[in-house]
Amino acid sequence: MFPFESIEDFKVELTEEHELFRKAVRQFVEQYIEPRAMEIEKTDRIPDEIFEKAKELGLFGVGIPEEYGGQGGGHVMEAILMEEISRVSPAVGTAIAVRALFTTPILLFGTEEQKKKYVVPVARGEKFAAHANTEPCCGSDVAAIQTRAKKVNDHYVITGRKIFITGADKADYFVVSARTSPPKEGKRWWGITVFIVERDTPGLKVGQRFNVTGLRGERPHEVILDEVKVPAENIVGPVDQGFKVIVTTYDHTRVGIAAQAVGIAQGAFEKAFNYALQRQAFGRPIISFEGIAFKLADMLMMLEAARLLTYWSATLADRGDKRFIIAASLAKAYATEVAEKIANLAIKIHGGVGVDIETGVERYLRDALITTIYEGANDIQRLTIIRQLLKNLFGLSIQMT
Numbered sequence: 367m368f369p370f371e372s373i374e375d376f377k378v379e380l381t382e383e384h385e386l387f388r389k390a391v392r393q394f395v396e397q398y399i400e401p402r403a404m405e406i407e408k409t410d411r412i413p414d415e416i417f418e419k420a421k422e423l424g425l426f427g428v429g430i431p432e433e434y435g436g437q438g439g440g441h442v443m444e445a446i447l448m449e450e451i452s453r454v455s456p457a458v459g460t461a462i463a464v465r466a467l468f469t470t471p472i473l474l475f476g477t478e479e480q481k482k483k484y485v486v487p488v489a490r491g492e493k494f495a496a497h498a499n500t501e502p503c504c505g506s507d508v509a510a511i512q513t514r515a516k517k518v519n520d521h522y523v524i525t526g527r528k529i530f531i532t533g534a535d536k537a538d539y540f541v542v543s544a545r546t547s548p549p550k551e552g553k554r555w556w557g558i559t560v561f562i563v564e565r566d567t568p569g570l571k572v573g574q575r576f577n578v579t580g581l582r583g584e585r586p587h588e589v590i591l592d593e594v595k596v597p598a599e600n601i602v603g604p605v606d607q608g609f610k611v612i613v614t615t616y617d618h619t620r621v622g623i624a625a626q627a628v629g630i631a632q633g634a635f636e637k638a639f640n641y642a643l644q645r646q647a648f649g650r651p652i653i654s655f656e657g658i659a660f661k662l663a664d665m666l667m668m669l670e671a672a673r674l675l676t677y678w679s680a681t682l683a684d685r686g687d688k689r690f691i692i693a694a695s696l697a698k699a700y701a702t703e704v705a706e707k708i709a710n711l712a713i714k715i716h717g718g719v720g721v722d723i724e725t726g727v728e729r730y731l732r733d734a735l736i737t738t739i740y741e742g743a744n745d746i747q748r749l750t751i752i753r754q755l756l757k758n759l760f761g762l763s764i765q766m767t
């Protein structure tokens with residue numbers, strides 16, 4: 367069992383309610399997203415009607431408590447939502463799920479007023495929100511950010527540049543990390559603070575759109591902050607301890623990225639399986655060739671293992687078991703890497719048409735690649751796994767970066 371204690375620790379708790387929810391999301395996806403998936407890819411834009419329908423169905427509120435405008439349900443529900451949408455359009459999955467990067471830090475560390483003022487409209491789908499942490503200098507190394515926030519009387523003035531910010535173009539609200547104090551001796555992470563910044567605050571500008579390989583329709587933007595004045599009441603969590611706010615947020619949201627990867631892998635597998643059944647070569651369906659059948663079997667092994675890890679990590683998180691952090695990193699790294707492999711194999715099974723953009727298979731590989739990088743690159747997941755293991759099981763804190 368090491369590093370876990372009992373077989374009970376591996377329970378995956380899925381109920382009839384989860385299955386009913388999955389079916390409802392599948393219906394939404396097949397009716398409103400599937401027919402437009404190729405249009406999203408080609409126009410690089412998600413039609414407003416998809417967001418409108420998602421809002422009507424309450425999908426922005428999944429995983430957010432009812433008292434803050436949400437639908438309730440925990441990490442498992444969020445994983446189901448992300449998996450089902452990403453099976454057809456990972457870009458739409460990201461566009462809907464990104465709000466968790468805004469609501470999670472506020473729900474975990476924010477004040478009651480912040481929850482009412484900012485989480486409620488986002489959970490209802492009335493407002494969009496984004497999370498601005500990454501900078502040109504640094505993504506993995508959160509402690510190194512250079513955006514500054516200077517205290518002036520009862521407010522702060524933020525100046526800096528954030529890059530790769532998903533949903534920035536639509537966002538009404540942002541959470542923004544900034545350095546408020548220098549690091550302390552032996553504590554590089556000390557001195558960062560997280561703020562809620564409203565879109566129309568003077569000095570905040572959404573800049574260039576990044577031309578990343580995948581997630582066509584939901585590509586990230588830069589956000590420029592030029593002396594943006596923010597009231598002190600918009601600070602999320604303790605001043606100077608925002609590093610904890612940021613990394614704890616990712617502990618929770620990375621379960622969603624694992625689920626997104628499972629959705630991508632599922633979509634790619636289904637396409638490959640159907641093609642292998644229908645495509646004939648040398649007078650036989652290609653699935654009858656061992657070279658193709660073995661590939662499909664390997665794809666299914668990886669897919670189901672990734673799904674189990676993902677739902678297991680979501681279950682631990684919903685139980686409030688702190689070991690979910692290790693499980694979420696295991697799931698995120700494994701699921702995203704096998705999604706990449708499965709998408710690649712799906713292309714090969716399709717032969718020439720696999721690399722034709724019109725077929726809609728190669729996009730899964732481009733999208734999977736991004737899942738291995740964002741919300742904590744997989745090298746960082748590996749460090750987290752071992753760091754958590756040492757800390758939680760042996761009480762050791764070993765410098766690893």
Ligand SMILES: Cc1cc2nc3c(=O)[nH]c(=O)nc-3n(C[C@H](O)[C@H](O)[C@H](O)COP(=O)(O)OP(=O)(O)OC[C@H]3O[C@@H](n4cnc5c(N)ncnc54)[C@H](O)[C@@H]3O)c2cc1C
Pocket residue numbers: 496497498499500503504505506507529530531532533578581585586736739740741742743744745746749766767
């Ligand atoms: C499409 C997309 C959307 C994004 N959306 C957002 C968003 O909404 N908000 C936001 O704030 N950010 C966002 N990001 C940024 C994303 O979170 C970062 O790109 C990611 O955390 C990696 O940071 P980096 O790009 O600076 O790479 P770096 O940190 O420079 O890493 C470069 C390489 O070095 C490796 N590396 C770094 N440190 C270590 C270490 N200690 N040990 C081993 N290897 C290491 C990394 O794994 C990686 O392979 C997005 C990125 C993309 C591509």
